[in-house]
Amino acid sequence: MSRNDVLVPADWAQENLGRSGVVFVEVDEDTSAYDKGHIEGAVKLDWKTDLQDPLRRDFVSKEQFQELLSAKGIGNDDTVVLYGGNNNWFAAYAYWYFKLYGHDQVKLLDGGRKKWELDSRPLSSDAVERPATQYQAKDPDTSIRAFRDEVVEAIGQKNLVDVRSPDEFAGKLVAPAHLPQEGAQRPGHIPTAVNVPWSKAANEDGTFKSDEELAKLYAEAGLDTSKDTIAYCRIGERSSHTWFVLRELLGHENVKNYDGSWTEYGSLVGVPIEKGA
């Protein structure tokens, strides 16, 4: 796996708009962004209504994922290029999700919506219709998804990477600062976790830093490459960004994303918590 297999630059995207076999997919929580203007031909996924079960806190099932992708006109052989707002947080989440259900050819647009807009590249508000497909998903690959018991067992054993901001790690904030401060019952972080904010892996325009810069970042943070790694944040989208960096760009093996993240861990009864930097 190398950077070119998993990441496409904005120039490539612009040159390949409308190309057969390539489907651009915008993933946002704020779907009004897509409605106001999106990359030409791109379809929309709502990370919450499309990718979360409406009742339980969990993913949609394999069957629901098949129905979703079939309805969006995405085929098993298509190359899916994901992009979105929030510096690609939700696009990275969807990337991880597509991998979980076994989609082979999936890539992220480097810089996402932000770089596209800052470059003043064209956006379209035309409705996009693609013919339905018969998408076949695979069984979920839980080798890339961590659950709570495994996270508790990982304390002091595996690399735990908390990718939230330093103030969330320290327990001063319980949510990113563009949101009301509510969520988990208790602030703080998982003992023995290192704090490497997701933002350190990205440039200001939302593109990823170079492989050399990224390798240095996690080495300096004390990540032991001989150990398995679990990344977490608040709800699992920023940690998808870091999961993408560690597994897809840097090629680390055995990296999992803990999508329960702090909203689950910080509300569990009886688990250890640390506060402070």
Next chain:
Amino acid sequence: MCGAPKQGGALAGIDLDTQTVIQGQVWHDGAPVAGAYVRLLDATDEFTAEVVTSPEGEFRFFAAPGEWKLRSLAPTGRGERVLAADVGLNETTVVLD
């Protein structure tokens, strides 16, 4: 969840006795800038959050008391503003050069 709520507008439903709200507008050439990216950086210059301004150029963050830096990027330019925030409403303007 982690996507930003609609930026700016009324403060209804926000408890200003407990929340530290930093809000304002991004301006360029004497007019508010819609669709500008605004970052909130902590006292060590570390990224804390980012939002996109509303059609009226407004942004809003929920922070904690202390010193913060706002940095805005847009196709028309960039700007910064440092401020000390307290519990309650903290209003400011970021001007793009």
